[in-house]
Amino acid sequence: MTSPVGDALLNDGAPLSPRGGRVWSRRGVLASTLALGACGQKAQSAPPGVASWPLKAVARFPVGTCVQAAQLDDPAFASLVAAEVSQLTPEWELKMEYVLQPDGGYRFDAPDRIATFAADHGMRVFGHTLVWYAQRPAFFERLAGDAAAFRNAFSAYVTAVVGRYKGRIVGWDVVNEQVGDDGSGWRTSLWSQALGPLDHMRIAYDLAHAADPAAALFLNDYNLESDPAKRADFLRLAEALLKAGAPLHGLGSQTHVAADLAPGAVAAAIRDLAGLGLKVRISEMDVSLARARGLVNTRADLERRQAALYAEAAEAFAALPPAQRFDFTFWGLEDSQSWLKREDEADAPLLFDDSGRPKPAVAAWEAALRR
Ligand code: XIL
Numbered sequence: 001m002t003s004p005v006g007d008a009l010l011n012d013g014a015p016l017s018p019r020g021g022r023v024w025s026r027r028g029v030l031a032s033t034l035a036l037g038a039c040g041q042k043a044q045s046a047p048p049g050v051a052s053w054p055l056k057a058v059a060r061f062p063v064g065t066c067v068q069a070a071q072l073d074d075p076a077f078a079s080l081v082a083a084e085v086s087q088l089t090p091e092w093e094l095k096m097e098y099v100l101q102p103d104g105g106y107r108f109d110a111p112d113r114i115a116t117f118a119a120d121h122g123m124r125v126f127g128h129t130l131v132w133y134a135q136r137p138a139f140f141e142r143l144a145g146d147a148a149a150f151r152n153a154f155s156a157y158v159t160a161v162v163g164r165y166k167g168r169i170v171g172w173d174v175v176n177e178q179v180g181d182d183g184s185g186w187r188t189s190l191w192s193q194a195l196g197p198l199d200h201m202r203i204a205y206d207l208a209h210a211a212d213p214a215a216a217l218f219l220n221d222y223n224l225e226s227d228p229a230k231r232a233d234f235l236r237l238a239e240a241l242l243k244a245g246a247p248l249h250g251l252g253s254q255t256h257v258a259a260d261l262a263p264g265a266v267a268a269a270i271r272d273l274a275g276l277g278l279k280v281r282i283s284e285m286d287v288s289l290a291r292a293r294g295l296v297n298t299r300a301d302l303e304r305r306q307a308a309l310y311a312e313a314a315e316a317f318a319a320l321p322p323a324q325r326f327d328f329t330f331w332g333l334e335d336s337q338s339w340l341k342r343e344d345e346a347d348a349p350l351l352f353d354d355s356g357r358p359k360p361a362v363a364a365w366e367a368a369l370r371r
Helices: 004-010 027-038 069-073 075-084 109-120 147-164 190-195 199-211 228-243 265-274 299-318 360-370
Strands: 063-067 087-090 124-132 169-176 216-221 250-253 256-258 279-288 325-330
Touching: 063 069, 063 075, 063 124, 069 075, 069 109, 087 109, 087 325, 109 124, 124 147, 124 199, 124 325, 147 190, 147 199, 169 199, 190 199, 199 216, 199 228, 216 228, 216 279, 228 250, 228 265, 250 265, 265 279, 265 299, 279 299, 299 325, 299 360
Parallel strands: 063 087, 063 325, 087 124, 124 169, 169 216, 216 250, 250 279, 256 279, 279 325
Antiparallel strands: none
């Protein structure tokens, strides 16, 4: 139930989402927030009855979400994205599994659509991802026995993809999920076997940097909060890449966590990643209720823990030096679009419910940024 003020802000002629939710139209709220921000003041708390301000209006760093091109054809969701975030990451349509065709050709229709939407709305785009152990396309598997051909095709791919978005993509997950779980060290992959355990990564960073010298190049991985041994291996890999001369500019923690994760684990991971002095990303945050296997069991408890984890991440990220805060990206905005729904339809890992309405986690995340 919102107050007259809240209703006025939320109902200033904005269409109701077909899904019954409110398309967040906060022109007045956003304008006054930005005005406050421009004169160096912190955004005040939201007007009475308005649960939250646009995420990007509260944060002093870029706020992003992953998207799929077709989602942008939904006016309600496109409005939510345009209102709430300032950066987009193609959820899968800039991965090799989408771009690389069986004959070795490339397709860019979907990432081009996302890049155009971002440009039209003054947003940044982040590229995800170039080298991932999970990708084993047949085109490259056929080249595995011919080192020169493999290397040439690999170079052509990275150069073409990064070069296409030169000046439009602000950063890349050049290498994704390279470290095994539980301290098992670096993964082997089609790429490491063909080009070398460290060289396949160094080559990718060099090629990406040559194709777009202005793009920030990241190393990205998951479970860095819940698996300290993996986090240590991840940091050692980053140091090895730097020592090898790779143009590594930043570290990303995917931050796919479960609602029963111990308080403090997210903050510890962010602090450790920042310790190398590189840029830091929260690259894919969601907080699964279904994956929580600990003592917390009622839905209300899980949702409280979910809100607390989003707040912990916000506070720890905001505490980093501004030069290290590259972006804070959620792996989706609305629960209905979460990849985790395929694992458990009842999961609700994101900030907005299936109808695009903000959940308590939004207010918690924003309150943490005002502390
Ligand atoms: C996931 C996408 O969300 C799914 O749509 C896709 O089917 C599989 O990949 N870590 C990553 C992301 O780096 O690329 C993954 O995204 C989620 C885990």
